[in-house]
Amino acid sequence: MIGTIATIFGDVPIEKATEWGLVEHYFEPIKNLFLNSDVTEIFIDRFDNISIEKNGQIENTPAKFESEIALQSFIVQIARCLGQQVDEDRPILDARLPDCSRLCCTLPTVSPQGATMTLRVVPKSLITAEQLVEFGALTQTMLDFLIEHIRYGSNIIVSGNTGSGKTTILRALAKYIPHAERVITCEDTQELYLDWLKYKVSLEAPKRPNSDVEMKHLIEAALRMRPDRIWVGEIRRASAADAFLQAINTGHSGCVTTLHANSCQDAVSRLQYLIASAGLISYELAGKQIVGAVNVLIHASRHPDYGRKVTEISIIDNGQVKPLFTFNTTTLKHEAISHVNGSISGNS
Known part of the structure; x- marks a missing residue:
């Protein structure tokens, strides 16, 4: 068994201690930002232009790297430690640090400013x-409704803009999955880390150069692993959308995924478009299969006026998306739509 040592990035193999030590050396300009428990994002837009997101707000910092070369050396060293490649021909690095922090880096080939x-x-x-x-992201009534559907095993789609808290919502709701169930997670970059679940398997698409394994293959593998639930990270491609649809239309309940969309209704349309764009089934049939298998839609939003909120929870009722709860952006309060019955029955 390979030994490990602890670094600020998490545990790394002993034989790579020197390489990760070099990463920590280059990392020094932003180390304090990284270790600040209130910082959720670090944005390096240039070697001498660094900002952070803290408590939902972006703010400038005096931090900076010594030079453009120092920043590029930092990025290249991270890639080397993770067994990935980044250079002029592969100028984008999408990676996960050992502690599960995510990073996306670019070189001047695609970001001319540096x-x-x-x-x-x-x-x-x-x-x-x-x-x-x-924190006011949702009300207790909304949470009780979602907990009921998690325990029941409803199929759920969570939508929202970047940084709206989709993954945070999923991690929080996952606490209510019955612990006797076998859960398979499929992600491009691991973020869910549901480590408290006893029967959990995490699948992640490899970042190695020339790897053909993508989200679609992870979902297909999960279907062969006797899952009680399949939780899928963000769907971006048509192939992943189609694989998820096949999962929820073959008797699997308790499946969850996220995607970028502008509302609950738009989430259905976007998933429908992705599936139809693969050319395997028509747009209309894709829509029928989605509304026939999805039970609950959750939409989250990040906005400078009100921060991160769950702005809509809807159910699928008789093939229609029907809102149960919405967030009033004028009063800044959540409102229940009383004329819709949100109890668990049929497709809802």
Whole structure:
């Protein structure tokens, strides 16, 4: 068994200690930002232009790298440690640090102003569903409704814009999955880390050059692993959308995924478009299969006026998306739509 040592990035193999030590050397200009528990994102837009997201707001920092060469050396060294390649021919690095922090880096081939890095810092402690209520992201009534559907095994789609808290919502709701169930997670870059579940397997698309394995293949593999639930990270490609649709239309319940969309209704349309664009089934048939298998839609939003909120929860009822809860952007309060019955029955 290979030994490991602890670094600020998590545990790394002993034989790579020197290489990761060099990463820590280059990392020094942003080390304090990374270790700050209130910082959720670090944005390096140029070697001398670094900002952070803290408590939902972006703010400038005096931090900077010594030079463009220093920043590029940092990026190249990270890639080397992770067994990935980044150079003029492969100028984009999409990677995960050992502690599960995510980063996306570019070289001047695609970012003429200089190398860049967007680092999503893994939470130092996971936010609970109760904290989401305390922060005003949703109400207790909304949470109770979602907990009921998680325990029941409803199929759920969570949509929203970048940084709206989709993954945070999923992690919080995952606490209510019955612990006797076998859960398979499929992600391009691992973010869910549902480590408290006893029967959990995490699948992640490899970042090695020339790898043909993508989300579609992970979902197909999960279907052969006798899952009780399949939780899929963000769907971006038609092939992944189609694989997810096949999963929820072959008797699998409790499946969840996320995608970028502008509303619950738009989430259905976007998934429908992705599936139809693969050319395997028509747009109309894709829509029928989605509304026939999905039970609940959750939409989250990040906005400078109100921060991160769950702005809509809808159900699929008789093939139609029907809102149960919405967020009023004028009063800044959540509102229940009383004329819709949100109890668990039929497709809802």
